[in-house]
Amino acid sequence: MAKFYQTDVRILEHKTVLPGYKSLFFSHPTLAKNARPGQFLLLDCGTFFRRPFTISSVKGIIIEILYKVIGKGTRYLSEKKKGDWLNVFGPLGNGFNPSPQGERTSPENLVFVAGGTGIASLRFLAQKISVPGILFYGAKTKNDIIGLDVFKQKKWHIKISTEDCSSGSKGLVTDTFKKYLSGSRHLPSYLYSAGPKPMLKRISEICISNGIAGQVSLEEIIACGVGACRGCAVKTAVKTNKFIYKTVCKDGPVFDIREILWD
Amino acid sequence: MGLTTNFIGLKLKNSVFVASGIAGFGEEYSDLFDINKLGGFITKTVTLLPRKGNSLPRIVETTSGMINSIGLENPGVDAFIEDKLPFLRKNLKIPVIVSIGGETAEELVSVVRKLNGVEVISAIELNLSCPNIKSARKYFISQDKELAYKTIRAIRKVTKFPLIAKLSPAVTDITEIAQVSKNAGADAVALINSFPAMFFSKDRAPVFGGLSGPVIKPMALKMIYEVSRKVKIPIMGVGGITSVKDAMDFFAAGSSVIAVGSCMFKNPKLPIEIIKGLSKNGKQD
Numbered sequence: 203m204a205k206f207y208q209t210d211v212r213i214l215e216h217k218t219v220l221p222g223y224k225s226l227f228f229s230h231p232t233l234a235k236n237a238r239p240g241q242f243l244l245l246d247c248g249t250f251f252r253r254p255f256t257i258s259s260v261k262g263i264i265i266e267i268l269y270k271v272i273g274k275g276t277r278y279l280s281e282k283k284k285g286d287w288l289n290v291f292g293p294l295g296n297g298f299n300p301s302p303q304g305e306r307t308s309p310e311n312l313v314f315v316a317g318g319t320g321i322a323s324l325r326f327l328a329q330k331i332s333v334p335g336i337l338f339y340g341a342k343t344k345n346d347i348i349g350l351d352v353f354k355q356k357k358w359h360i361k362i363s364t365e366d367c368s369s370g371s372k373g374l375v376t377d378t379f380k381k382y383l384s385g386s387r388h389l390p391s392y393l394y395s396a397g398p399k400p401m402l403k404r405i406s407e408i409c410i411s412n413g414i415a416g417q418v419s420l421e422e423i424i425a426c427g428v429g430a431c432r433g434c435a436v437k438t439a440v441k442t443n444k445f446i447y448k449t450v451c452k453d454g455p456v457f458d459i460r461e462i463l464w465d
Numbered sequence: 466m467g468l469t470t471n472f473i474g475l476k477l478k479n480s481v482f483v484a485s486g487i488a489g490f491g492e493e494y495s496d497l498f499d500i501n502k503l504g505g506f507i508t509k510t511v512t513l514l515p516r517k518g519n520s521l522p523r524i525v526e527t528t529s530g531m532i533n534s535i536g537l538e539n540p541g542v543d544a545f546i547e548d549k550l551p552f553l554r555k556n557l558k559i560p561v562i563v564s565i566g567g568e569t570a571e572e573l574v575s576v577v578r579k580l581n582g583v584e585v586i587s588a589i590e591l592n593l594s595c596p597n598i599k600s601a602r603k604y605f606i607s608q609d610k611e612l613a614y615k616t617i618r619a620i621r622k623v624t625k626f627p628l629i630a631k632l633s634p635a636v637t638d639i640t641e642i643a644q645v646s647k648n649a650g651a652d653a654v655a656l657i658n659s660f661p662a663m664f665f666s667k668d669r670a671p672v673f674g675g676l677s678g679p680v681i682k683p684m685a686l687k688m689i690y691e692v693s694r695k696v697k698i699p700i701m702g703v704g705g706i707t708s709v710k711d712a713m714d715f716f717a718a719g720s721s722v723i724a725v726g727s728c729m730f731k732n733p734k735l736p737i738e739i740i741k742g743l744s745k746n747g748k749q750d
């Protein structure tokens with residue numbers, strides 16, 4: 203059983219990676235030791251609900267959060283300075299599971315598809331996986347591309363799509379991914395994906411129809427973060443033609459692509 | 466103040482509970498703190514049959530609080546006894562209060578019959594803010610004096626468990642409903658459940674739910690104060706408690722015990738902090 207903590211930590215470093223995007227570092231030995239890729243933390247952002255953020259990297263005892271400033275909570279967070287205290291709660295949720303095939307040596311076997319800040323959780327996963335794969339990354343513009351350092355270090359194939367064509371291919375990452383599949387002789391065998399819901403839905407459909415297995419990380423509004431309040435329900439398939447609600451915060455945020463019943 | 470008390474015949478080591486629906490069935494937060502430090506534990510409301518709950522969105526932040534529209538998702542009383550009670554039986558040394566809900570008195574009676582004699586349970590909380598389909602005129606059982614009386618009376622007849630009637634604040638005069646609850650045989654009232662409220666989903670569909678959090682605290686205090694002055698019945702105070710000071714306010718208004726609710730989402734260790742704070746205050750007094 204995973205153990206989680208609620209504790210005050212001091213911010214070691216808080217830097218702007220691109221305008222509107224920040225990286226926050228703090229240290230916590232046990233949290234760092236227990237954290238698995240795909241798990242998240244609930245940070246006290248001054249708001250009534252805490253705000254959920256994926257653990258974006260762990261180096262030794264240092265944990266990194268990589269985030270986009272979008273509203274009240276993230277603005278509050280972004281104003282915190284090095285040395286300030288931050289109340290963290292986590293690590294929460296089930297992270298990514300190792301693919302059943304194990305880590306294949308051939309790089310074409312493994313694909314990551316990231317949309318927007320979804321890159322944060324895949325970045326930690328890439329840190330933990332020894333072999334490189336192919337990363338498809340969709341961002342609004344070239345000014346929204348973050349977190350590629352780990353992928354570059356580990357020699358991943360990186361395929362970027364931007365909606366305004368300012369970098370990589372023009373359009374949605376789902377289209378780039380689909381085009382890649384139809385043009386390649388060797389289909390990947392396993393997918394990990396994180397990003398906005400419509401993207402995850404489309405990616406899951408594409409993978410299922412191509413016989414590719416995989417996991418996606420969902421986002422919902424989170425209140426308790428521990429599966430108690432049932433606020434973050436997601437419809438999942440059961441053997442009969444019925445469904446059951448699971449929780450994004452505790453059963454997820456990572457789910458098998460065949461498990462989710464998309465609206 | 467706030468230390469060892471006797472509440473509806475239960476010996477408590479402190480007067481701090483966690484409110485129904487906030488901490489699930491006890492296991493969810495057990496990694497974070499020792500639940501046995503609480504005065505007692507109240508389960509999520511269970512119903513006769515399993516309920517899937519509402520579709521999303523189920524929760525939203527508001528100014529100083531939140532609205533929930535969970536729709537009483539729960540596994541049903543049979544699965545509760547089978548799957549959830551073993552954890553409570555094995556781990557809890559404090560009183561366990563099971564919250565039950567239903568659309569009719571008959572349904573609630575059936576739930577109680579299944580819980581009768583289960584040794585780990587110390588008391589029953591009746592969530593009378595459940596939608597009541599039988600009467601189209603009123604929405605919640607506790608919004609209708611006669612219905613509330615009949616319902617509590619029917620349950621009183623079939624069980625020896627102490628009964629806490631949890632009331633909806635959406636009434637003209639809460640003291641009348643509290644009086645009726647007492648007359649029908651309730652041992653205590655829990656004041657208050659969330660306020661009926663609504664919000665719009667992203668595509669502007671109306672979502673109906675209950676407002677909770679610091680925003681309702683002043684209204685909760687007033688209702689507790691009024692009931693404690695007019696009706697001789699122990700009160701469990703609930704509604705936006707977010708600090709030791711809030712807890713003291715609830716005692717001052719007339720609560721015998723308190724339950725921490727949605728403010729736990731911001732500060733999961735809040736109940737423990739309040740217990741510590743109260744015991745410090747108690748020593749100073």
Ligand SMILES: Cc1cc2nc3c(=O)[nH]c(=O)nc-3n(C[C@H](O)[C@H](O)[C@H](O)COP(=O)(O)OP(=O)(O)OC[C@H]3O[C@@H](n4cnc5c(N)ncnc54)[C@H](O)[C@@H]3O)c2cc1C
Pocket residue numbers: 242249251252253254255256257258268269270271272273274275276277319322323420421422423424425455
């Ligand atoms: C498991 C999980 C991991 C996440 N990881 C990251 C990450 O690593 N980096 C990153 O930049 N973002 C991440 N997010 C998204 C991040 O939580 C939201 O951007 C943040 O909560 C917005 O808060 P705000 O107050 O600034 O915005 P607000 O103005 O409150 O809201 C803007 C939008 O943010 C989303 N949001 C608001 N509150 C919550 C909440 N309590 N839970 C979930 N979503 C909410 C809603 O979609 C809302 O429309 C993650 C979300 C989840 C659920």
Ligand SMILES: Cc1cc2nc3c(=O)[nH]c(=O)nc-3n(C[C@H](O)[C@H](O)[C@H](O)COP(=O)(O)O)c2cc1C
Pocket residue numbers: 431433484485486487509510533535537564592631657658659676677678679681703704705706724725726727728
């Ligand atoms: C997510 C959520 C779920 C709830 N579920 C229940 C429930 O199942 N039964 C019940 O009697 N009250 C339920 N409540 C109401 C609380 O127990 C409490 O009465 C109310 O939230 C007011 O207290 P607060 O302002 O401290 O949250 C729920 C509240 C929330 C926020």
Ligand code: FES
Pocket residue numbers: 423424425426427428429430431432433434435449450451452
């Ligand atoms: S946020 Fe409470 S169950 Fe997921």
